[in-house]
Amino acid sequence: MLLLGIDVGTSSIKVSVVDGATQQTIAAAQYPESERDIISLQSGWAEQSPEQWWSDVKEAIKKVNQSGKFYTKDIGAIGISYQMHGLVLLDKAGNVLRNSIIWCDSRAVPYGEKAFQEMGEEYCLGRLLNSPGNFTAAKLAWVKEQEPELFEQIDKIMLPGDFIAQRFTGQITTTPSALSEGIFWDFLENQVSQKLMQQFGFSSGIVPNLQPVFSDHGRLTKETADELSLKEGIPVTYKAGDQPNNALSLNVFEPGDVAATAGTSGVIYGVSDELTYDLQSRVNGFAHVNHQPDLTRVGILLCINGTGILNRWIRNLSGNVSYAQLNEMAATVRPGSDGLTILPFGNGAERMLNNKIVDAHLQNIDLNKHTTAHLVRAAQEGIAFAFRYGLDIMRSNGMQPAVIKAGKANMFLSPVFTEAFVNATHVPVELYDCDGSVGAALGAGIGAGYYRQPADAFRKRQPLSVVEPTQAALYDELYGAWKAELEQKLNSDSLILQEA
Known part of the structure; x- marks a missing residue:
């Protein structure tokens, strides 16, 4: 069976066609x-x-069909990965009511903070595993108050992957995993939180029908099948947020398994068998793709908004050279970038910094010494140090990774970044040839029953390489200086704190 995987990212859409038998990618497109x-x-x-x-x-x-490397009618199942926490609103006719408020939007923080206080920290952390923060439920509360006429037209709310599946099939479903990432899910009751719905004044009718992550979410309509040269009736058998899906793509299912990604945002995602939470909600727990009422599998997620987006900003300043050229430039500079440091927080409120808006900062610029290459390396090191800062929060909550798995993609294509990451965190990284769309395709195979159990989808996938820490002491010193500059900013009276 051929499997079609779709990854709805912030910057682009990626698709892959995977041979279920060999677990190898036949063709891919962006x-x-x-x-x-x-x-x-x-x-x-x-x-x-x-x-x-x-x-x-x-x-x-x-575009992937045009590769000519496969027969399109041999595709037997579709899987979808999507950017997490986005809010999509449809009316009764299936029309989109407004642009999606996406993951890095900060406007809903005051609504989430107010709900956190009024519902009570014990309830929110013990049952939702999080403060409502600026997640999907709080975004919907913003729409309710700020756009009341539009709110009254809502028939169904969705996460981005629910919407894409709806466009494929004409059917609307969602999953416990999706609702948990929106902070709608009560883990103790294993249902939508009635207290949260009452707190925000939401009708239960706006929530789509619930389905397991691995299940039949609808069948490809004839109209769409004809347009895309696919077979009518192909099922959508898997959909998950990009970080649970990234973990799946790296065979991260069991307690203690840890994955990372460094795309537009940066994430470390570890699996726990306990309903754990951070008292300050700086890292967040969501239902993992294999979570069940009788099998606790919670994904503990650290998210850093300002990651690849900083690398992209540097690239734009550098005259749009390729990312490969940026990585080559970074390698010409010694670790520490000759004293130049960058705080990579310029993409909205950062959860791991208690929803503070720190912005990005360049520190210690020497106009007689520092070059564009220094800027590139300082950015990549600053991102790695942000990962270390967040991982230390995860460690304080019991997550102690012995190894971290990552796809050899995005910033992990940079030897400088990868070196800084493993040395700053003191954790080896296994690099794999995979991405979100490949993971979504393999997830579709699990959902379609092609694989008996999730582990069967990854038996033929081995790491490309393992990168070990070799300069941990040096990077500890560099991280200490970087952390001191961050803490100075965090203690600044002028810093913006998003709160009610």
Whole structure:
């Protein structure tokens, strides 16, 4: 069986066609080639068009079909990975009511903080595993108050992957994993939190039908099948947020397994068999793809908003050289970037910094010494140090990774970043040839029953390499200086704190 995987990212759509038997990628495509912009109508806001996502998904599928490497009618199941926490709103006719308020949007923080106080920390942390923060439920509360006429037109709310599946099939479903990432899910009751719905004044009817992550989420309509040269009736058998899906793609299912990714945002994602939470909600727990009422599998997620987006900003300043050229430039500079440091927090409120807006900062610039290459290396080291800062929070909550798995993609393509990451964190990294769309394809195979159990989907996938820490003492010293500069900013009276 051939499996089609779709990854709805912030910057582009990626698709892969995977041979289920060999678990190898036959063909892959990305659309568009250039990175999609984030719509920011006000400072701290971040939106994208769901219809643009759908258009890009179709173009990406048409593009991979043009490879001629497979027979399109042999595709037997579809899996979807998507950017987490986005809010998509449909009316009764299935029309999109507004742009999606996406993951890095900060406007809903005051609504989440107010709910956290009024519902009680014990309830929110013990049952939701999180403060409502600026997650999907709080975003919907913002719409309710700020756009009441539009709110009254809502028939169903969705996460981005639910929307793409709806466009494929005409059916609307969601999953406990999706609702948990929106902070709608009560882990003790194993259902939508009635207390949260009452707190925000939401009707239960706006929540789509619940389905397991691995299940039949609808069948490809004839109209869409004809447009995309696919077989009518192909099931969508898997959909998951990008970070649970990234973990799946790296065979991270069991307690103690840990994955990482460094795309637009940066994430460390570890699996626990306990309903754990951080008292300050700086790291967050969501239902992992294999979580069941009788089998606790919670994904503990550290998210750093300002990661690859900083690397992209540096690239733009550098005259749009390739990312490979940026990595080569970074390698010409010694560790520590000759004293130049960068705090990579310029993409909205950072959860691990208690929802403070720190912004990005360049420190200790020497106009007679520092070059563009120094800027590139300082950015990549600053991102690695942000990972170390967040991992230390995870360690304080009981997560002690012996190894971290990552796809050899995005910033892990840079030897400088990878070296800084393993030495700053003191944790080896296994690098794999995989990405979100490949993971979504393998997830589709699990959901379709092609694989008996999840582990069967990864038996033929081995790491490309293992990168071990070799300069941990040096990077400890560099991290100490970087952390001191961050803490100085965090203690600044001028720093913006998003709160009610």
